[in-house]
Amino acid sequence: MKLSNFKVPFISFFSFALIGLIAWFFRDIRYFALFLGMGSMEFGVRTLVIKFPQHRQLFRLIVQTMVGGFLLFYLSIVIGVNFQYPQIIFDTAEGIVTGALIQTIVARVLLPFVLGNAFCSRACWTGLFFELTNTKSCKKIFKRNNYIAWGYLIAVTIAAIILIRMLINPATDESLRRAFIIGENIYIVAVGFMLTFFLGSRAYCRLLCPFLTISGLIAPWSYFKVRTVKKDACISCSKCNNSCPMLIDVKEYAEKNMAINHRQCILCERCVSACPIEVIKVDSKRNTKQ
Ligand code: SF4
Ligand code: SF4
Ligand code: SF4
Numbered sequence: 001m002k003l004s005n006f007k008v009p010f011i012s013f014f015s016f017a018l019i020g021l022i023a024w025f026f027r028d029i030r031y032f033a034l035f036l037g038m039g040s041m042e043f044g045v046r047t048l049v050i051k052f053p054q055h056r057q058l059f060r061l062i063v064q065t066m067v068g069g070f071l072l073f074y075l076s077i078v079i080g081v082n083f084q085y086p087q088i089i090f091d092t093a094e095g096i097v098t099g100a101l102i103q104t105i106v107a108r109v110l111l112p113f114v115l116g117n118a119f120c121s122r123a124c125w126t127g128l129f130f131e132l133t134n135t136k137s138c139k140k141i142f143k144r145n146n147y148i149a150w151g152y153l154i155a156v157t158i159a160a161i162i163l164i165r166m167l168i169n170p171a172t173d174e175s176l177r178r179a180f181i182i183g184e185n186i187y188i189v190a191v192g193f194m195l196t197f198f199l200g201s202r203a204y205c206r207l208l209c210p211f212l213t214i215s216g217l218i219a220p221w222s223y224f225k226v227r228t229v230k231k232d233a234c235i236s237c238s239k240c241n242n243s244c245p246m247l248i249d250v251k252e253y254a255e256k257n258m259a260i261n262h263r264q265c266i267l268c269e270r271c272v273s274a275c276p277i278e279v280i281k282v283d284s285k286r287n288t289k290q
Pocket of ligand 2: 226243244245246247248250260264265266267268269270271272
């Protein structure tokens with residue numbers, strides 16, 4: 001087997017290790033251990049996929065369950081770290097740095113330069129719930145609108161500021177912070193399921209999620225992305241389009257021999273698994289049109 005086949009696993013692992021070192025420098029060694037663990041899992045799974053590509057989605061969902069479950073049940077519910085977006089505003093008002101800001105810097109600003117929005121398909125626990133809603137059965141597909149996405153981010157920010165000004169800051173109140181952790185996660189999953197029912201697959205992710213709004217700015221410049229690796233080979237079967245939970249027109253990119261530079265691609269590789277002739281895959285090669 002060629003060494004170049006291992007480029008994705010190795011670079012993914014070293015990216016996580018590097019981020020862990022930076023987090024260790026600014027916080028403590030537990031962050032290094034956390035990111036090293038994530039990087040090792042990513043390395044293991046991406047290596048297994050080289051040998052067993054037919055199980056790509058199973059391996060990915062196992063990683064997402066383990067990482068997402070750890071972040072939600074241990075770090076959030078047991079330890080009391082709130083990773084959701086409003087917590088960044090709460091913490092900023094108090095001049096402190098906790099998991100929400102670290103998650104945003106790591107998963108939404110640094111990692112997207114290497115692996116795009118891959119956090120969404122490999123670690124996000126609400127995303128794991130939304131895996132259950134990957135369906136095209138909804139008739140009324142509502143496409144992303146940047147005004148709505150940025151408007152929602154600004155609205156959540158203003159609501160958080162009003163809460164701090166008028167009532168109390170959950171960053172300073174342990175029991176309130178825990179109530180927010182539970183409440184925000186239930187809210188996102190409930191709203192996500194409801195929106196999906198009316199507006200199509202993974203509607204919360206596509207239309208509203210503030211994290212994707214942020215990381216989507218960087219994702220098109222990701223080093224790794226889904227690329228068309230067999231020139232003029234696409235047979236326009238649309239299997240990739242039918243498999244994409246983010247409703248991206250993958251076929252159009254493949255027909256033009258392009259990389260998928262879409263801001264909302266979460267690098268789940270469902271399109272890669274669906275393609276019958278392996279026209280597309282996650283790669284770093286710059287021999288495709290950008
Ligand atoms: S878009 Fe938001 S909710 Fe959806 S998977 Fe990504 S981070 Fe999670
Ligand atoms: S384009 Fe492919 S990798 Fe990106 S979100 Fe759609 S199915 Fe997943
Ligand atoms: S599944 Fe493959 S062959 Fe079919 S349209 Fe998509 S890229 Fe082309």
